[in-house]
Amino acid sequence: RKTPSIPPQLSAVIQNVGFNIDIDEFSENVKELYPEIVNLVRLKDRTQRDLKLIKAEFNSVTARNAVLQAKDMTVNYMRFQVVEYLALARVLVCSRCMGIGHFQKNCPQKDQVTCKTCGEKCDDIKDHACSGIAKCIHCQQDHWSNATKCPIIKDYRAALTKTLVAHHSPAVNEIPYNMNIMNFPTLPSNDSRNAVAPTAPWAPQPQMQGITFDLQTDMMAGLIKHISDEANKTRECHEKFMQEMIRRDEEQKQKIKVLEDRIEKSEREFATLHEDQKSKVKKLEDRVEQLQQKNKQLVENCNIELHEITGSLVDLGHKDGENAEHLLDWAVSQSLAAITPNCPTSLRSDREIDYALVTGVQLTVQAYTGNTTSDHKPIFGVLAYENTKNSTECLTYWKVFYFFLSYTHVYWETRWADKKFNENYDKLNQFLVLLVERCTKYFPIEMARGAIPKELRKMLSYSRALGFQAKRTGDERLSVESTRIRNAVRSELKQFRQSQLVKQLAERHKPGRGSMMFWNRTKKHF
Known part of the structure; x- marks a missing residue:
């Protein structure tokens, strides 16, 4: 069964409790002196660092007030100051208009509802098509309008807490009580003729009943005065709170003005840089135009020289007449x-x-x-010409190569017995090259299968080398490292194969080589 939590109204704060004091031992000593204390908790700041403040939770209002009136407590011959625990003020955020300081029941926005995510207003929140982009209606930042991290809500809570702390007054625990005979009327008897009013030892005398109305009037006047004083205090707190909010609003306006000045300065600097870049681009364009003019002159000079060279190499003008002249003019015009x-x-x-x-x-x-x-x-x-793109792939069937090579062992052993090593070596190399070419199949690169990436092959080779070295030297650390690398490569290889399978499944109905390869490999399973 869950233990009910202690409200902050039944808590107090013990100050100046050093970090060298064991909190468990301190808690036991305090509970022995004050049995009404249920729990002790060391408070922390915003960065979750411990403070020299201990929160004491009571189960009795009388015991808490007695400790607060004493203003201190002595534990292990050390005196610690005790003050009242004030919880953070809770900020009311309306769930209808996302405004601060009121509930939905008192919301002035009756016809429309404000979305807490995008900040747009709509007639019915159920039919609202929210964009999903968070935008606060208070500070225009990317978070919900009722988020506690909003700077406007934080400022409101800070101002409210500051106002409550400045004007906090402890509650009146003892209410004066005056004896009033009207609170104890006489009971009528069944026999009116013999009715005798009972008289208690503490009952007032009959002559005091005439002043009961005056006492009631005084009590009502005192109560009205007390309510008036409380109303004045509440009004003063509200006015100071509004002044604090106005002051913070002015500070925000000043910060916005500073940011606007910075933005304006940045825009001026950007305009200056833009002009500089434009001037540099203009210079580059002029330079390119000059180079184009020079290139044009070089082309014209080359055309003149080409005309002279072609005229000297091929003199067709005397035999073919106009056709040769047209051909030479066209060649010169086309460079x-x-x-x-x-x-x-x-x-x-x-x-x-x-x-x-x-x-x-x-x-x-x-x-x-x-x-x-x-x-x-x-x-x-x-x-x-130079072709930098490889459009084909090859696959060598080494089993076929070894099968063919096994039939030639006797022949080459006989040739090596001739003692003509250089000649036989060259012929053997030619035979091996031709045999490898015969056992190699070439196909378009689109039909190539996805092999293991080079990085994974390198890691596997490195793991295998570490395993051999560990087996040779008996080093356990190398063996553990080899096992770790091998397991990591296996995991990545498994993910790689899964990605290849997902890719082939996604492309199995698309036109092209990919779908043909997929169905060629999987048709044997159907």
Whole structure:
């Protein structure tokens, strides 16, 4: 069964309890002197560090008031001051308009409801389509409007606590009581003729009954005066609270003004930097334009030289007339370079009758020097380029390789017996290269299976090396480290395989190589 909690009204604070005092022993000593104390708790600050303050929880109002009136207690020949425990003030937040200081019953916003998450108003909170983006209606920050971490609610609680502490007055525990005969009327008798009013020893005399009304009037006047004093105190507290809130509002306005000045200064600095960047970009554009002009002049000069070179290498103007002139003009306009073989290609005359026009690539024209039945030599062009993208993958079947190699052992043993080591070594290398190529299958890279990543293979090799070293040296630490690395790699490999399976399952109905590979591998299970 859960023990009921002690309200803060039945608590007190013991001050200046050092950190060197054992809290358990101190609690036992205090409970022996004051049996009404139920529990002792050391208080902490916001950073959860212990304070020299002990909270004492009582189960009796009389015992607590007696300790507070004494203002101290003596424990183990040491005197400690005791003050009243004041709990933090609770801030009321309306669940309808998210305002501070009132309940939903007294909310002035009757027709609409404010969302505590996004801060928007709506007629019915059940039909409201909230955006899910937290925005406080008090400070415009990214948290709920009724969150206790809101700076506005924190300031309100701090001001309210400060006001309550400044004007706190202990409750009146003893109410004066005056004997009044009206509180004890005489009871009527069944026989009115012999009715005799009983008289108690403590009952007032009959002559005092006339002043009962005056006593009641005085009591009512005192009660009204007490209520008036309490109302005045409440009004003063409210006014001071409002003054405190106004002061904090002014401080917030000053902070906002400072932030606005900083933002304005930053905007001016940004505008200055923007102008500097624009000027730098303008200079770069001018520089690029100058380089383009120089490049244009170089191209024109190259075209003139190309025209001269093509005219000297291939003089077609005398034989083909206008067609040759049009061809040369077009080549010059397109910035084409003439590529010719480095030897005569005609068998009837020593002339280079074949050429090619190219731009932007490296082309070499070569002539065939062997015998031919044509009247000119066959030529072929070699185009050089660099392909940095690998579009194919290969798979070598080593079992087939070893199977073929086992049939050639006798042959190569016979060849090695000839003592021609250099010749036989070169022939063996050629045979192995051809055999590996024969046992290798090439396929597009899209059909390649996902292998184990290189990082995991390296970690497995490192774990295996540590295991061998631990077995050789007998070092237990290396063995433990090898086991740890191997288990970690196994876990990552399992996650990698699961991710590959999820990827293939997601792509099994999509067009392409991925779905074909998936169904080719899984059809044997159906």
